[in-house]
Amino acid sequence: MITIKRLASSDADFTARLNALLAFEAAQDxxxxxxxxxxxxxxxxxxxxxxxxxxxxxxxxxxxxxxxxxxxxxxxxxxxxxxxxxxxxxxxxxxxxxxxxxxxxxxxxxxxxxxxxxxxxxxxRGTMLxxxxxxxxxxxxxxxxxxxxxxxxxxxxxxxxxxxxxxxxxxxxxxxxxxxxxxxxxxxxxxxxxxxxxxxxxxxxxxxxxxxxxxxxxxxxxxxxxxxxxxxxxxxxxxxxxDMVAGPSEILIICDGHTDPDWVAMDLFSQAEHDELAQAILICPDAAYIDRVAASLEALLPTMPRQQVIRAALENRGALIEVRDLDEACHIANRIAPEHLELSLDDPDPWVDKIRHAGAIFIGRYTSESLGDYCAGPNHVLPTSGSARFSSPLGVYDFQKRTSLIRVSRADSKTLGRIAATLAYGEGLPAHARSAEYRVDS
Incomplete structure (x- = not known):
């Protein structure tokens, strides 16, 4: 039997248990x-x-x-x-x-x-920036x-x-x-x-x-x-x-209780099979549906070649979370800021805007996370360990750098020079100020 954590947002100790679930010892050996x-x-x-x-x-x-x-x-x-x-x-x-x-x-x-x-x-010619x-x-x-x-x-x-x-x-x-x-x-x-x-x-x-x-x-x-x-x-x-220093792989699924539970179970497996520290979480407002997913996890696990790794990941850092409604589900998802987030919902589009922090959002029941890993098109190198709060997927922009261009005309150097000199004197940097004033005095 898989001993996967069951949480409910209505429990008095929910926040403490969620924090413990998300805690990942990132200290280097x-x-x-x-x-x-x-x-x-x-x-x-x-x-x-x-x-x-x-x-x-x-x-x-x-x-x-x-x-x-x-x-x-x-x-x-x-x-x-x-x-x-x-x-x-x-x-x-x-x-x-x-x-x-x-x-x-x-x-x-x-x-x-x-x-x-x-x-x-x-x-x-005027100033060019x-x-x-x-x-x-x-x-x-x-x-x-x-x-x-x-x-x-x-x-x-x-x-x-x-x-x-x-x-x-x-x-x-x-x-x-x-x-x-x-x-x-x-x-x-x-x-x-x-x-x-x-x-x-x-x-x-x-x-x-x-x-x-x-x-x-x-x-x-x-x-x-x-x-x-x-x-x-x-x-x-x-x-x-x-690019980044990535942590273990993560998947979070928000489901309304209408998706085939075997699909959701296998989607959880898809990240749990990476390694024992991977994290797989389901959030759903339907307690009976969560029970059905738990049953699917049990039934499907023996069919998996990497079942030992999957079991360890689910028991170490996996969870099935019952919430009051989908609004609360999105609120908790933003707290987690997962690498992969599936919106396995009847009508997912209105909920996309509710998600502020995720490496990638997989919209609708037919959009399995595995498609993003291989062939959907967007990059599968994604922020982990909550860093989606401030980081983005790998992209073309990571292989380009930006250089600022500044060309100041003779006329504009007088106006800008006075501004720069005033601020430089205020900072106690007179060489900066005089450098600008030379152009003003000319």
Whole structure:
């Protein structure tokens, strides 16, 4: 029997129990932190030699040089050409949809001119202000390897980078015991990854962040990984950019009690099967329906290959929550700010505006979260652990940077100079003030 928590918003201790349910120990394991710090420093100092040594140690590969760890483009193309027809069609269809969605996100450069009357010395142009949008030069993609291989991660990280105009994509993917995933390599070929190295862990993050004799330094590192990868990304932030440090996967379903309970149970399973710390929550105003979902969980769990992981996740951090009405359900959802939020309702559209904090909203009974993971189009790299309150999904804008443009005419420098000088003197920065006043005095 699954021992999943049952909560009711009408209970006196509901808030305390909800807070306990949402609490996630994000503190880093000190042993992991120290190991990562050592690896980063070593790779920074010794480059390729250190990366090869760690790859031998952690992945069990009998390699002698970085040349043994780079997959040539021809091998990527062979992986793509060798896919079964159904897998290739699915991969191409997903890539097309993801690309089509992200093409609508591209930021544009812009500028505007303020009116200027000229200064009598041939200067007739006013002040121009604007923004220049530039893609990053080089991005590193971290893709999990071995049994936990996700070609969808390649699509979701590489495609928005390509749409943004990133010049070069460097992918790292660990291959424990030499285990390659053909779909991952095929996805890399399909999206045009430039170079692929079969390295992983903190040593791969270090190679991307600092550069080695073989691995070029990147401007930003994106992609999921284990605790060592997450700790390494935290530590190199500032040397390079990172996308986010993601926590365990999450799903929250708001249901009116009319959806097939097996559907809801399987949607909860879809995130619980990721790992034992994943969170799956149902919120519903119908107590009898919650009982039916609980029965479906019991009936369907034995059919799941990853049933042990699912059971642990549901018992550790899962919950079935009874609320007074859908308004209260949305209020609690905003408190949770989940990664994935399903509105499994007869008429979901009016409730979308009630949701302020969620990584992605899946609207209607037929919109399962799994469609978003693979092929709907929006990015599946989403904020977790309540960070949807202030963070957004990965997108094209994460691979572009903005540069401010300022051109002040001779005439306008007098007006702006007086304003700047007054404020600078007020801040006790006379050099700032005099710099502006020189243009006024001229």
């Amino acid at each position: 000190e042993a992991v932190v120290q190991t990562v710090a050592t690896i980063l420093a070593d790779v920074k100092a010794r480059g390729d030699v250190a990366v090869v040594e760690y790859t031998r140690r952690f992945d069990g590969l009998g390699v002698n040089s970085m040349a043994d760890l780079e997959i040539p483009r021809s091998a990527l193309q062979r992986a793509l050409a060798g896919l079964p027809a159904d897998q290739r069609q699915a991969l191409e269809a997903a890539a097309s949809r993801v690309r089509n969605y992200h093409q609508r996100q591209t930021l544009q450069s812009w500028q505007y001119d303020e009116d200027g009357e000229g200064d009598g010395a041939g200067e007739s 604007g923004q220049k949008v530039t893609p990053l030069d080089r991005v590193g993609l971290y893709v999990p390897g071995g049994k936990a291989s996700y070609p969808s991660s390649v699509l979701m990280n590489a495609i928005p980078a390509r749409v943004a105009g990133v010049g070069e994509l460097i992918m790292v993917v660990p291959t424990p015991a030499g285990e390659h995933n053909p779909l991952v390599l095929a996805a890399a070929a399909l999206v045009g990854v430039d170079r692929v190295f079969t390295i992983g862990g903190a040593q791969a993050v270090a190679a991307l962040a600092y550069g080695t004799q073989t691995v070029p330094q990147v401007d930003k590192i994106v992609g999921p990984g284990n605790a060592y990868v997450a700790a390494a990304k935290r530590r190199v932030f500032g040397v390079v950019g990172i």
